[in-house]
Every structure is written in structure tokens, then in C-alpha cells.
Amino acid sequence: MLDSKVPAGPLAEKWSKHKFNLKLVNPANKRKYTIIVVGTGLAGSSAAASLAELGYNVKAFCYQDSPRRAHSIAAQGGINAAKNYQNDGDSVFRLFYDTVKGGDYRSREANVHRLAEVSVNIIDQCVAQGVPFAREYGGLLDNRSFGGAQVSRTFYARGQTGQQLLLGAYSALNRQINKGTVKMYNRHEMLDLVTIDGHARGIITRDMVTGAIESHEGHAVLLCTGGYGNVFFLSTNAMGCNVTAAWRAHKRGALFANPCYTQIHPTCIPVTGDHQSKLTLMSESLRNDGRVWVPKTVELAQKLRKGELKIADIKEQDRDYYLERKYPSFGNLVPRDVASRNAKEVVDEGRGVGASGIAVFLDFEDAIKRLGEDTVRAKYGNLFDMYYQITDENPYKQPMRIYPAVHYTMGGVWVDYNLMTTVPGLYALGECNFSDHGANRLGASALMQGLADGYFVIPYTVGDYLAGLGFAPVDKNHPNFEITRTEVEKRVRKLLSLKGSKTVDDIHKKLGHIMWEYCGMARNEAGLTKAKGLIQELRREFWNDVTVLGENEEMNQSLEKAGRVADFLELGELMVDDALNRRESCGGHFREESQTEEGEAKRNDEDFSYVAAWEYKGEDQPEVLHKEALVFENVKLTQRSYK
Amino acid sequence: MSGNMNLTLKVWRQKNDKTRGKFVTYQANGISSDMSFLEMLDVVNEDLVRKGEDPIHFDHDCREGICGMCSLHINGRPHGPKQGTTTCQLHMRSFHDGQTIVIEPWRAAAFPVIKDLAVDRSAFDRIQQAGGYINVNTGGVPDANGIPIPKIVADEAFESATCIGCGACVAACKNASAMLFVSAKISQYALLPQGQTERYSRAQAMVAQMDAEGFGSCTNTGACEAECPVGIKLTNIARMNREYLGAKILKQVEPH
Ligand SMILES: Cc1cc2nc3c(=O)[nH]c(=O)nc-3n(C[C@H](O)[C@H](O)[C@H](O)COP(=O)(O)OP(=O)(O)OC[C@H]3O[C@@H](n4cnc5c(N)ncnc54)[C@H](O)[C@@H]3O)c2cc1C
Numbered sequence: 022m023l024d025s026k027v028p029a030g031p032l033a034e035k036w037s038k039h040k041f042n043l044k045l046v047n048p049a050n051k052r053k054y055t056i057i058v059v060g061t062g063l064a065g066s067s068a069a070a071s072l073a074e075l076g077y078n079v080k081a082f083c084y085q086d087s088p089r090r091a092h093s094i095a096a097q098g099g100i101n102a103a104k105n106y107q108n109d110g111d112s113v114f115r116l117f118y119d120t121v122k123g124g125d126y127r128s129r130e131a132n133v134h135r136l137a138e139v140s141v142n143i144i145d146q147c148v149a150q151g152v153p154f155a156r157e158y159g160g161l162l163d164n165r166s167f168g169g170a171q172v173s174r175t176f177y178a179r180g181q182t183g184q185q186l187l188l189g190a191y192s193a194l195n196r197q198i199n200k201g202t203v204k205m206y207n208r209h210e211m212l213d214l215v216t217i218d219g220h221a222r223g224i225i226t227r228d229m230v231t232g233a234i235e236s237h238e239g240h241a242v243l244l245c246t247g248g249y250g251n252v253f254f255l256s257t258n259a260m261g262c263n264v265t266a267a268w269r270a271h272k273r274g275a276l277f278a279n280p281c282y283t284q285i286h287p288t289c290i291p292v293t294g295d296h297q298s299k300l301t302l303m304s305e306s307l308r309n310d311g312r313v314w315v316p317k318t319v320e321l322a323q324k325l326r327k328g329e330l331k332i333a334d335i336k337e338q339d340r341d342y343y344l345e346r347k348y349p350s351f352g353n354l355v356p357r358d359v360a361s362r363n364a365k366e367v368v369d370e371g372r373g374v375g376a377s378g379i380a381v382f383l384d385f386e387d388a389i390k391r392l393g394e395d396t397v398r399a400k401y402g403n404l405f406d407m408y409y410q411i412t413d414e415n416p417y418k419q420p421m422r423i424y425p426a427v428h429y430t431m432g433g434v435w436v437d438y439n440l441m442t443t444v445p446g447l448y449a450l451g452e453c454n455f456s457d458h459g460a461n462r463l464g465a466s467a468l469m470q471g472l473a474d475g476y477f478v479i480p481y482t483v484g485d486y487l488a489g490l491g492f493a494p495v496d497k498n499h500p501n502f503e504i505t506r507t508e509v510e511k512r513v514r515k516l517l518s519l520k521g522s523k524t525v526d527d528i529h530k531k532l533g534h535i536m537w538e539y540c541g542m543a544r545n546e547a548g549l550t551k552a553k554g555l556i557q558e559l560r561r562e563f564w565n566d567v568t569v570l571g572e573n574e575e576m577n578q579s580l581e582k583a584g585r586v587a588d589f590l591e592l593g594e595l596m597v598d599d600a601l602n603r604r605e606s607c608g609g610h611f612r613e614e615s616q617t618e619e620g621e622a623k624r625n626d627e628d629f630s631y632v633a634a635w636e637y638k639g640e641d642q643p644e645v646l647h648k649e650a651l652v653f654e655n656v657k658l659t660q661r662s663y664k
Numbered sequence: 665m666s667g668n669m670n671l672t673l674k675v676w677r678q679k680n681d682k683t684r685g686k687f688v689t690y691q692a693n694g695i696s697s698d699m700s701f702l703e704m705l706d707v708v709n710e711d712l713v714r715k716g717e718d719p720i721h722f723d724h725d726c727r728e729g730i731c732g733m734c735s736l737h738i739n740g741r742p743h744g745p746k747q748g749t750t751t752c753q754l755h756m757r758s759f760h761d762g763q764t765i766v767i768e769p770w771r772a773a774a775f776p777v778i779k780d781l782a783v784d785r786s787a788f789d790r791i792q793q794a795g796g797y798i799n800v801n802t803g804g805v806p807d808a809n810g811i812p813i814p815k816i817v818a819d820e821a822f823e824s825a826t827c828i829g830c831g832a833c834v835a836a837c838k839n840a841s842a843m844l845f846v847s848a849k850i851s852q853y854a855l856l857p858q859g860q861t862e863r864y865s866r867a868q869a870m871v872a873q874m875d876a877e878g879f880g881s882c883t884n885t886g887a888c889e890a891e892c893p894v895g896i897k898l899t900n901i902a903r904m905n906r907e908y909l910g911a912k913i914l915k916q917v918e919p920h
């Protein structure tokens with residue numbers, strides 16, 4: 022059932038050969054095809070614009086009031102590309118190699134190599150669009166090294182790289198909207214997928230202003246709907262990020278791959294209370310100069326939390342710089358997953374800091390002594406200001422408090438080499454698919470993937486599918502449109518009929534706690550089994566005791582939230598199933614049953630070197646696991662060590 | 665660290681653009697100073713939902729000051745009392761116990777109210793669609809380092825490009841002018857070598873759309889600059905005027 026369609030031949034030639042072998046649609050015939058693009062982040066905007074330039078009719082959708090507000094806008098750090106402008110030994114192969122290794126050998130070699138190949142075109146494209154990347158005094162593009170990479174291959178625009186890249190793609194999209202080749206639907210949420218004879222032929226949306234539930238037909242549907250980190254309630258995602266489009270497609274036949282692979286970023290501002298609605302990322306670069314520590318003993322930590330001791334009262338010998346102690350060669354610069362897991366460990370021991378005790382210190386005292394406050398300000402000033410703004414604590418005077426937070430989801434809709442899902446005509450691009458980051462994503466590679474998929478992959482691969490279809494327009498009157506639309510309406514009515522005692526957020530927060538506790542950084546069989554039961558119970562509570570106000574025929578944020586949380590409740594259970602199945606530690610996931618004698622993550626290549634793709638089988642039926650074996654012909658699998 | 669406050673909110677409630685709105689008073693009790701302004705509204709909304717009342721609708725998404733989706737006129741100022749922040753970045757420690765806070769939507773003819781505090785800013789998108797881009801297709805472009813751009817020029821273009829499209833400049837202006845927003849985009853491209861070929865037609869097209877959307881004219885009061893959460897400068901407006909004038913002088917109308 023799972024054919025990855027990876028072309029034969031040497032790795033470096035696969036993509037160019039494949040492009041040549043793909044069928045083409047004659048330029049004059051392209052306008053006979055309509056392509057639906059759901060989502061206008063980096064993946065969706067770039068895809069919609071590029072396809073419209075080729076001559077296809079495009080309909081694009083987003084839930085915000087403008088395509089420019091997709092959550093790609095929030096990415097800070099940068100975008101990787103194998104330009105080797107710095108002459109420091111970078112190459113397509115090195116970027117490929119680093120990405121496969123960083124993903125802990127759980128991604129598909131051919132996809133990753135293609136990503137590295139087209140990375141260089143992305144930067145050219147963005148510059149031509151007027152994206153103001155950072156430059157050196159000579160006028161050439163500046164690069165930095167990011168996330169522990171050995172080469173400087175990250176392009177950036179101050180701390181707002183995602184914003185500038187998205188506004189570039191948005192401008193390309195606007196150009197096509199102006200030409201009439203893209204019809205843009207803002208404030209429209211995709212609520213279902215319409216299939217005819219097993220092929221994707223349209224979507225059902227709700228107009229979030231009028232409540233109108235509408236069908237849209239197309240010859241192909243592209244899901245570019247981002248990640249599902251909000252299943253944890255608290256994450257660095259935007260409030261509206263959701264799994265609904267991907268999940269509805271899953272229930273219509275698209276396999277969902279590696280759902281338990283989530284990335285937990287080590288340096289976020291900790292939670293302050295129950296009112297907290299989202300978490301803010303602090304750039305990882307802070308670990309270059311900050312030292313991570315907690316008090317050595319639980320007693321000292323307790324006194325500190327109660328305010329009986331001040332930070333300055335904790336003597337140097339009573340501080341545990343645990344990363345430096347455990348990983349002398351990498352110290353505070355261990356990869357994201359290791360830093361996160363260790364923070365959780367010391368907090369679980371009761372040595373956490375801050376009023377809640379759920380945080381560790383990131384201390385700049387030594388850096389300020391060594392470099393002077395001005396140098397530290399020049400390097401991190403904007404981050405220190407942001408921290409101060411949110412916490413009211415001055416990081417020049419006292420250590421920052423940080424804690425890991427959910428940041429990115431590597432899992433997603435299963436796609437083949439052409440980015441097509443298991444539903445013919447349905448594609449998934451960007452964070453919403455599973456394909457390129459394995460079990461752990463490297464910094465600055467998600468922006469690269471979104472734009473690679475949209476600008477340089479889908480324009481080729483979608484044509485191959487369309488060329489085989491013939492020119493007939495999609496039959497708008499096919500009964501499946503009406504059937505699916507009615508199902509959506511029924512579901513909306515059911516949600517609106519719920520008049521219990523709990524709010525949707527009550528349930529969402531509970532779900533978040535369960536996921537974080539049992540399916541977060543560290544997992545074990547007993548915890549996951551417990552979580553499964555808890556989620557099932559919570560789902561019953563949702564459908565019996567939640568309250569959803571208002572009516573459909575208006576802007577209704579209660580209804581929007583309720584629909585999304587209902588889907589998260591189903592996804593959450595699948596994540597737990599997937600985590601239960603994967604009895605190995607890999608990437609960001611520490612499976613307690615699979616560790617080395619020193620307590621480090623232990624991968625199990627013999628039994629788990631595969632993509633776990635799940636098939637939906639119907640309401641309350643267990644999902645069925647399909648395995649796509651991962652074959653590594655160009656890299657040698659090694660166990661990561663940072664001691 | 666986290667003092668608890670009791671506040672009185674006067675919030676604009678309006679069912680849709682066809683009905684008239686009014687202020688409704690709510691009590692927000694036990695508000696921690698660590699909460700963001702929008703989290704304070706979340707707390708009020710959770711209470712409303714528990715009581716079976718329709719929650720206050722407002723736009724928001726990223727909650728970190730970058731997507732431009734949040735709005736809100738707070739005590740007469742777009743994005744509230746703190747300079748250089750969006751509403752979602754505003755914290756309750758900027759307010760004090762017992763305070764009354766008046767919360768209104770953006771007020772501008774070109775931004776009609778959709779519901780409560782959410783307004784329709786699609787006019788901004790249409791201005792961008794009229795010319796806010798460089799005419800270049802995907803693929804076939806020169807190497808990114810083919811055209812060096814002096815760092816100061818690139819940095820200045822970047823400053824203009826950081827506009828988040830929130831609309832506070834319009835809300836702050838007594839004429840509801842969109843000049844700051846439009847000029848920021850025009851400046852970004854006018855500064856960069858890639859934007860030169862179409863600089864005049866772009867300025868013309870975007871200004872024409874801005875006028876068609878019903879935004880007011882600019883009388884140089886500078887209220888926009890003062891309220892812009894990301895510090896877009898008035899110099900952008902001066903540059904836009906030059907571009908627009910240039911277009912008129914040259915009568916250069918390239919196809920768009
Ligand atoms: C704070 C933060 C910082 C980051 N920093 C970096 C970085 O420095 N470098 C890097 O490489 N990566 C970074 N990432 C990751 C990266 O930003 C994202 O993975 C990437 O931008 C996702 O792009 P996308 O196009 O797939 O999805 P998104 O940008 O999330 O877009 C999703 C789109 O889908 C639409 N949508 C969603 N659901 C529906 C629905 N049901 N109906 C209709 N429309 C829908 C939305 O409206 C939106 O337009 C960061 C992420 C975060 C959260």
C-alpha cells in the first residue's frame with residue numbers, strides 16, 4: 022500500500038531524472054485545471070503563487086483575516102541553504118547529511134537530498150522578490166551558524182526571518198490575486214475533504230464571518246495547513262493553529278505518519294499560571310553564552326521558591342550546572358532534545374526554580390563579567406528586552422528562567438516523493454506533511470522545507486497527476502459534495518447543541534496536561550497506556566459536558582475552538598498509540614524502556630527503522646499501522662553522543 | 665511579582681456590521697499582573713461562557729507581536745498605553761487595581777466592524793494586491809549574491825519591511841489615513857535594486873487603491889508613527905510622496 026515512489030538511480034541524480042520523467046501539462050491546457058491550496062504560510066503561499074504563474078487556476082484558503090498572518094510569520098532564527106558563500110566546506114551533500122543525522126535517521130534520504138538541492142534556489146528566489154536578508158558591509162549576504170551546525174549556512178533577516186520570507190511569498194501571491202489567477206478566501210476554515218472515486222476533488226469550508234458552509238471543487242487539493250503542536254494546549258504555535266484540515270483528510274483516507282514525533286524546544290519562557298494561553302520562544306542562540314543551572318539540593322530549591330533565599334544566596338558550590346557536569350564536551354550547547362529532557366529531569370526531582378518550580382536558570386552573570394554588559398546587550402539585547410517585557414525580570418541582573426515547550430511537529434500527513442498523500446490528488450506540503458525531518462528537526466530547516474515544497478517541488482509533481490486526468494471539469498453536482506457538506510453541517514449543529522458545564526478551554530487544557538505528562542519528552546508503556554484511557558474519558562466528557570455558545574450564522578469563536586479541540590482529542594489518542602508502538606528512544610523522544618547504561622537515549626534501528634503510517638478505520642476502531650521501511654544507502658547510522 | 669487586580673471593563677459589543685453597537689460593562693476580578701492583556705480577556709470570556717453569555721470577540725493569533733492580527737483601542741490608544749508594543753504583548757502590570765479600561769475596535773470607515781472588536785482589514789490586502797510586489801516568477805532568477813546591496817540600504821529596506829499590517833496607524837489618525845502602511849511597502853521596494861524597474865507604477869497603483877478604499881488624506885500630525893507598534897518612520901511617507909510625484913512627472917505607466 023505504501024509506495025514512496027522514490028526514483029531509482031544515484032542519490033544526487035534522482036530529482037533531476039525524476040523531473041524529466043514527470044508528465045507535463047501543455048501550457049494552453051493548464052487553465053483547465055483548478056487547484057485548491059489550503060493554507061497560506063510559506064508552503065501554501067509559495068505553492069499558490071507558483072502554480073498560478075504556470076497558468077493553473079488556484080483557489081487559496083486561510084483562517085486568518087489575511088494570508089500574511091500564517092504562523093510562518095513568527096519564525097525568528099533563519100533559513101538554511103547550501104550556498105557555501107562562506108567557503109567553509111558546506112555543500113548539498115553536507116546539508117543533506119546533517120539533516121538526516123539530525124533527524125536521528127528516521128527520514129527518507131531521497132526527500133532530504135532534494136530539499137538540500139533546491140535550498141540554493143530558495144535564497145535566489147527570495148532575494149529577487151525583495152526579501153531584505155541581513156548583509157555584510159561589502160553588500161553580500163550574511164550567514165550565521167545555527168543550532169550547533171559546523172558551517173555557517175543560515176540566512177536571516179534580523180530576528181524576523183519568517184516574517185520576511187512570508188511577506189515575500191505573500192507578495193508573489195498578491196501579484197497573482199491581482200491577475201485573477203488566484204482567488205483568495207480569507208477567514209475560511211476547511212472542515213472536510215470531498216473525494217470522488219477515491220480521488221480528492223474538493224473541500225468543504227465554513228465562512229468564519231457569515232457561517233456559510235460551502236463546497237469548493239478542484240482537480241487537486243494541497244494541504245499546507247501547518248503543524249499540530251496545539252494538541253498540547255500550550256506551545257509556541259499561534260492560537261489558531263490546528264489539525265482539523267489534516268485530520269479530516271486522514272479520516273477520508275490519508276495515512277497519518279509518525280504522529281508522536283514532536284519537537285520540544287529547550288529555551289522558552291516558563292508558564293506563570295493557569296491563565297497562560299501560549300508560550301514564547303527565546304532564541305536558542307542564548308545558550309552560546311548563558312549557563313544552565315538549578316540548586317544542588319531540593320531543600321535549597323524549595324527555600325528559593327518560597328522566597329526564603331535569594332538567588333545570590335545560593336553559593337557557587339551549591340549550584341548544579343547539570344549540562345556542563347553531564348556533557349563536558351558539549352556543555353550548554355547540547356542539542357535541543359538533550360537540553361529539554363535534562364531540564365525536565367531536574368524539575369521532576371524537585372530542583373526547579375521560579376514560583377511554580379517548573380523552570381531552570383539560564384545565567385548570564387559569567388558572560389557579563391567576561392564580555393561586559395555592552396557586548397552582551399549588542400548580541401542579545403532584543404531577546405533580553407522581550408524577556409523583561411513578559412516577565413518583568415531584568416536578565417542583566419538576575420538569571421533568566423526557561424523551560425522547554427512544544428514547538429514543532431515532525432509527524433504529519435504521509436506523502437510520497439511527489440508529496441502526494443495516499444488519497445490520489447491530495448497533497449501535503451510544509452509542516453503539515455511528515456517527510457523531511459525524521460524524529461527531530463534541525464534549526465532553520467522548516468522554513469527551507471516549506472518554501473522548497475511550494476516553489477520548487479509541487480509545480481513539477483502536481484502536473485504529473487493532472488496530465489493523467491483529462492480536461493473535464495470537476496462535476497460540481499456530484500452527490501459526494503452534497504453528502505459531505507451535509508455531514509459537516511450536522512457536525513456543526515451537534516457542536517452547537519452542546520450545553521454542558523465545561524468550557525472548550527477546560528477540556529483543551531486537560532488534554533494538554535495529559536499529552537505533556539505522558540506523551541511529551543519522556544514516555545513509558547505504563548504512562549502511555551494510562552494516557553490512552555484518560556483521553557478517551559476526556560473525549561466523552563467533551564461530547565457530554567462541554568458548552569458551545571452562539572449560532573452558526575455569525576462569527577463564532579466558541580464554535581471554531583470547539584471544532585478544533587474535538588479533532589485534537591482524536592489526534593491525541595493516535596499520538597499515544599504511535600508512541601506506544603515505538604519502543605525506542607529517537608530524536609526528541611525518550612522512551613524510558615530504551616536507554617543506555619548511562620541513561621541516554623537508545624535508538625533501535627533493527628526494529629524501528631521505519632515510518633509508522635496510520636490508517637483510519639472508522640469511529641472507535643483501532644487504526645491500522647503500515648510501515649514504510651527506511652533504507653539508508655548514503656549515510657552510515659551512528660548513535661549520537663554528546664558526552 | 666503577581667499582584668491581583670480588580671478592574672472594570674467597558675467593552676464595545678456589536679453583533680455584526682448591520683446592527684448598532686454599545687458599550688457593556690464587565691468586572692474583571694483577580695487579574696494577575698503577569699497576564700497579558702488578551703489573557704485577561706480570555707479570563708473574562710471563560711466566565712461569560714460559563715454563564716452562557718456570548719464571549720467578547722476579538723482578533724488575535726500569534727500572541728507575540730508579529731502576525732499583526734490583534735488590534736484593540738485601549739483607553740483611547742491603539743494597542744494600549746505602552747509605546748512600541750502590540751495589544752498581545754501588553755501586560756496587565758501596565759494597569760492598576762481599580763482601573764477602568766475602555767476597549768473599542770479600530771475606528772475607520774475602511775475597517776468596518778465584523779463583530780465586537782473584530783474589524784475587516786481586507787482593504788490592506790487589496791492595496792498590496794494592487795502593486796505591493798516585484799514582478800518576478802518562480803525560477804530563472806539570478807544568483808542571490810549577483811547584485812550586492814550596501815548594508816545600510818538593505819537595513820533601511822528591512823526597517824520598512826517590518827510593518828505587521830495591523831492598522832494601528834489608521835486607527836490612530838484623525839483622518840483614518842493609511843499612508844504609513846502604504847509608504848512602508850513602497851519604501852522597501854524603492855530602496856532595493858530589485859524594485860527599481862517598477863517603482864513609479866507601483867507607487868501609482870498602490871496609492872490609487874488606497875484612495876479607492878476610502879482612507880483619508882495625510883495632514884502630517886504624526887499620530888501614526890507614535891502608535892505604530894514596530895516603529896515605522898514618517899520618513900517613509902516622505903519617500904512615498906517623492907515616488908508618487910516622480911510617477912506623475914514621468915507619466916510613466918508600466919503594465920502591472
Ligand atoms: C515561534 C516559532 C519560531 C520558529 N522559528 C523557525 C526558524 O527560525 N527557522 C525555521 O526553519 N523554522 C522555524 N519555525 C518553524 C516554522 O516556522 C514552521 O514550521 C513553518 O513556518 C510552517 O509553515 P507552513 O507553511 O507549513 O504552515 P503555517 O505557516 O503554519 O501556515 C498554515 C496555514 O494554514 C492555514 N490553515 C490552517 N488550518 C486551516 C484550516 N482548517 N482551514 C483553512 N486554513 C487553515 C492557516 O491559515 C495558515 O495560512 C518556528 C516556529 C515557531 C512556532
Ligand code: SF4
Nearest residue numbers: 827828830831833892
Ligand atoms: S505602519 Fe505600523 S501601525 Fe501601520 S500597519 Fe504597519 S505596523 Fe501597523
Ligand code: FES
Nearest residue numbers: 725727732734752
Ligand atoms: S496576535 Fe499576532 S501581533 Fe498580536
